[in-house]
Each structure stands twice: as structure tokens, then as C-alpha cells.
Amino acid sequence: MHITHTVVDSPYGPLTLVAADGVLSRLSMEDQRHRPPQETFGERADDGPFPEVIRQLRAYFAGELTRFELDLAMLGTPFQQRVWRELQRIPYGETRSYGELAEALGSPKASRAVGLANGRNPVGIIVPCHRVIGANGSLTGYGGGLDRKQRLLAFERGKPEDALF
Structure with a gap:
């Protein structure tokens, strides 16, 4: 497998794009949880x-x-692949809870497993794991940090001023 990468600037900091045999396989942010080592x-x-x-x-x-x-x-x-496909079905500017995703997958008791799979999403932003929130509407875990998650959601809702603390 031939692995290549490039780094691009974004409003949310540098993004490292990684391709395996010419197909995008990872989008990593600075200080991202589960970010693989640079040498990979x-x-x-x-x-x-x-x-x-x-x-x-x-x-x-x-x-x-x-x-x-x-x-x-x-x-x-x-299972992760199923979760990641379901994430891509969440419309721009909308959110779903972990429980709603589990329900959509036909596994209503799997919200914790959905959360773990969501956290391992290798292509953040493009596969919009930032659109998943807690059952009570709270912003919960995001590999790129809750600040980025809040800013991305505010951006998609057309209210970037809501991203300010």
C-alpha cells in the first residue's frame, strides 16, 4: 500500500490529509485524539x-x-463502517444524538458503541462526526476538541458568532 499525505490550512487549523493508494483514508487535525504518529x-x-x-x-x-x-x-x-456511513446521512447544519444513530442502525441499545465508533472516525469534517451530540443536546466528546466541534456546528448553522465562549 502506497501512503502519501499533504497538509492544508483551514479555519480550524492545519489539516493533514492522508491517502492510501490514491484514495483519502484520513483527515487529521492538530492535537486530535487518536491521531496516528506522523511517520504513518x-x-x-x-x-x-x-x-x-x-x-x-x-x-x-x-x-x-x-x-x-x-x-x-x-x-x-x-460496525464502525456502518456508523461512519450513517454519519454521512446527517444533513448539513443538523445534529443527531448517539441514541438516534444507534436507532437508525437498528441497534437502539448500542449508543455507547456508536460513540466509540464515532470517536474513531478517521476522516473528520468530511465524515461529519461533529454533528453528533448528547441525548440532552450537550456537546459531548469530539476528537478534534469541543471548541472545534462548537465552531463547526455554529458555522454550519450560519451563526459563527455562537461559537464564541
């Missing part, structure tokens, strides 16, 4: 899938794109 990101390259990924990320951050259309190569268990 492969050689630096700005070609491959990166120009299209970068184009779509820029359009998203400009408020012009609400759904990513990218091939992804995310490694995970079958």
Missing part, C-alpha cells in the same frame, strides 16, 4: 486525490458545499 502518514505529496479533496474542503469552508462527494478508504470494523 507516508511521504509528502500534493498530487493524487488531494487537489479534489482540497477543492471540496475550500468550498465547504466558504459555505458553498454541504455534502462531500469523495471516494474514501477508511479502515475499521464492520
